[in-house]
Amino acid sequence: MENDFKKEAGRQYLHYFRFWFIGIGILALLCIVMLIVNRSRGEAPRTNSEAPAERVYDYADVLTDQEEEDLRQYIAETEKKRHIDIVLVTFSQSVEGAEAMAQYGLRSQSWEQNMQDIADDFWDENHYGYNKGFEGDGVLLLHNWYEGQNGEHLSTSGSVERAFSVSDIDQVLYAVDDDYATNPYKAYRAYVTEVSRLMDTSLKLPFSWVTVFILPIIIAAVYAVSGSSQKKTENTVAVNAYVAGGKPELHDRTDAFLRKSVVTRKIETSTSSGGGGSSGGGGHHHSSSGASHGGGSHRH
Numbered sequence: 001m002e003n004d005f006k007k008e009a010g011r012q013y014l015h016y017f018r019f020w021f022i023g024i025g026i027l028a029l030l031c032i033v034m035l036i037v038n039r040s041r042g043e044a045p046r047t048n049s050e051a052p053a054e055r056v057y058d059y060a061d062v063l064t065d066q067e068e069e070d071l072r073q074y075i076a077e078t079e080k081k082r083h084i085d086i087v088l089v090t091f092s093q094s095v096e097g098a099e100a101m102a103q104y105g106l107r108s109q110s111w112e113q114n115m116q117d118i119a120d121d122f123w124d125e126n127h128y129g130y131n132k133g134f135e136g137d138g139v140l141l142l143h144n145w146y147e148g149q150n151g152e153h154l155s156t157s158g159s160v161e162r163a164f165s166v167s168d169i170d171q172v173l174y175a176v177d178d179d180y181a182t183n184p185y186k187a188y189r190a191y192v193t194e195v196s197r198l199m200d201t202s203l204k205l206p207f208s209w210v211t212v213f214i215l216p217i218i219i220a221a222v223y224a225v226s227g228s229s230q231k232k233t234e235n236t237v238a239v240n241a242y243v244a245g246g247k248p249e250l251h252d253r254t255d256a257f258l259r260k261s262v263v264t265r266k267i268e269t270s271t272s273s274g275g276g277g278s279s280g281g282g283g284h285h286h287s288s289s290g291a292s293h294g295g296g297s298h299r300h
Contacts, residue, residue, distance in 0.1 A: 044083045048136055050127035051085065060090035060145040067185040071192075078192050082199045084160055085128045085138030088188055089119070092145040111149055112297045118142060119155035119295065120287035129158055135291050139164075141176065141191050151299035152176055156282070160199065161294035166282040168198050169296040177298060 055075045056068050063071070075086045094100040095114040101107075106114050119142035123129075129136010137158035144151055154172055156164050164172075175194040180187040283295040 044130075046079075047131050048085075048127070048129050048133050050133035051129065052126055055085070055087050057087075057089040060092040060143070062090055062145060062184040063188075064185075071185065071188055074189060075192055078196045079130065082196055083137065084130050084158070084195075084199060085136065086192055086195060087123065087126075087128055087138065087140040088143075088191070089122055089140065090143045090145060090184075094146055094149060095144060096149055111151070111299060112153075115142060115144065115151070115153035115297050116155070116285070116295060117288070119153045120291070120293045121289075123155055123157060123293075124287050124289040124291050131158065134289075139172075139195055141172075141188070143176070143180070149299075151297060152180075153297040154295050156294040157291070160195070161284070161292060162281060163199060163201075164282050164294060166296060169282045169294070170298075171198065173296065173298040177300070 054072075056063070056071050058068055071088065075088075079086055093104070095104075095106065095118065096111040097109050100114075101109050107117065108114055119140055122142070123138075123140045124134075127133030127136075128140065129138050131137050135158055137160060139157070139160045140155045142153045142155065152173055154169050156169070172191060172194045175190040176187045178187065179190060281294055283293075285293055285295075287293055
């Protein structure tokens with residue numbers, strides 16, 4: 001009788017949760033297909049021949065020669081893997097106020113706005129972008145080391161702009177913030193690492209792993225525990241004691257660098273900037289060349 005009861009309880013459980021198991025099977029198959037597709041892509045060939053090969057412009061001279069070379073190598077490896085251009089620019093000059101505006105031909109007195117313009121223009125004028133030189137795929141980190149105006153701006157383009165939300169942009173900038181003051185090399189390596197992580201779409205799915213896999217396991221465990229903890233007082237105890245109503249019951253660095261003609265856009269916040277939402281396109285705007293960019297700033 002005990003064995004018959006367990007078999008019937010198991011049958012009832014499988015019957016009423018069958019859609020969970022079918023759904024999990026379909027999603028598992030989807031994951032396998034995605035893995036196969038991503039692996040079959042291999043290394044997408046670079047199709048932009050306009051941009052320079054340089055990726056590290058340390059005008060502020062905060063990195064050693066060896067650190068610059070190590071960073072270039074790390075960036076090159078990451079670019080091949082993620083199929084985007086990754087650029088770093090450091091400098092140390094005032095970009096705020098009327099004096100800087102007059103001296104360097106800036107269109108604004110705002111630190112945030114000028115940082116955005118400089119980053120976007122550097123990208124556009126050098127024709128960066130893994131796939132093309134205008135609105136091509138990639139990202140640039142601009143870090144100003146000028147005393148009293150220290151901070152970074154992240155400029156995104158192409159696939160990175162479409163993928164990065166305001167929250168993603170903040171995550172990259174916070175990764176730099178953690179170590180820039182004590183170890184600039186570590187901070188800039190973290191920039192590359194975080195961009196790479198956020199652009200890794202190999203197993204990004206539009207649902208929660210907890211919901212799909214963990215929740216059914218929890219339900220099964222609760223059901224099993226609740227069933228096994230109840231003892232039959234007589235051989236006449238029925239499966240309905242555990243399956244109520246026919247359903248399972250669950251218990252309870254130079255001047256020329258800044259001399260450029262730009263069209264600017266006011267950014268509203270001094271700690272982080274950008275519009276858009278969680279689905280990507282954070283900080284969407286257009287540069288002086290008309291190219292679409294996203295981005296945001298952190299000031300220290």
